[in-house]
Amino acid sequence: MVSRHRGLGVLSPSASRLEVWGDPIAHSRSPQLHAAAYEVLGFDWTYGRRQVNEATFGSELAGLDDIWRGLSLTMPLKGVAFAAASSLDRRAELTGAVNTLLLDPAGARGFNTDVGGIVRSLADDGVTHVPRARIVGAGATATSAMVALSELGARDVDVVARRPEAVVPLAALGDRIGITVTTMSFAASVHDQVPLTIATLPGDAPVPDAAADALARSGGFLLDVVYGHWPTALSAGWERVGGTARSGLGMLLHQALLQIRIFQHGDADTPLDRETEALETMRRVLEEPATA
Structure with missing residues (x-):
């Protein structure tokens, strides 16, 4: 405290x-x-x-x-x-x-309690340690996602955002907690595999199918913190490629x-x-x- x-x-x-x-x-x-x-x-x-x-x-x-x-x-x-x-x-x-x-x-x-909500929700699905991960979105909830990933052991995190300048505060937070942050755009070609993606976009945020599918193919398990708009554009991408996606209801429960x-x-x-x-x-x- x-x-x-x-x-x-x-x-x-x-x-x-x-x-x-x-x-x-x-x-x-x-x-x-x-x-x-x-x-x-x-x-x-x-x-x-x-x-x-x-x-x-x-x-x-x-x-x-x-x-x-x-x-x-x-x-x-x-x-x-x-x-x-x-x-x-x-x-x-x-x-x-x-x-x-x-x-x-x-x-x-x-x-x-959003940080603990994320950590405990992921534990329900057996995700208790990740060396690297991806966050989609760079708004207020992304800071909680970053701290949660630090508690799960992540040391490298990609942040996908429409505006690179929006990632600057997250990169500074990463420096404070021992995480190297890499900025990515939605249009970037995604090749590196990560075991976990946390999406922090608003539920009605538009994401082109091609971008959603590319993120899904390389993004491992998806926790989308949204629970009021389901499926989201991103979770639909995970469904199309046969991945596993969870809504934010578990996070809501635990927080x-x-x-x-x-x-x-x-x-x-x-x-x-x-x-x-x-x-x-x-x-x-x-x-x-x-x-x-």
């Missing part, structure tokens, strides 16, 4: 309200996941959703009283949440992104579990009582059709 204040406060026992904030937010499945887990765990907490953008984030945060326990943050709020946090865990500090705020009386504590650990214990490393049962209940929720 990178501290920005002295000491930590104690959450009030009555701190029982939580929400996910973002814009748009109606599609979020976090309320379903959290509510299902809280029931199993016996937590008398409520979890809702609120449409909040970057301009209104500060005033909305300032308006919360001590009944609030924490927040989940989705796009486009991970940067402003990072700036608002009084302390940061290592993953948040490295990525510059906060998707979880624990509303400690001494100041909001910021965490990034939510880590958030609940934080909301209960103040850190993402301490398991919950009845955690296995809660996780399987959450997994079943994801198998059901999404509801508003």
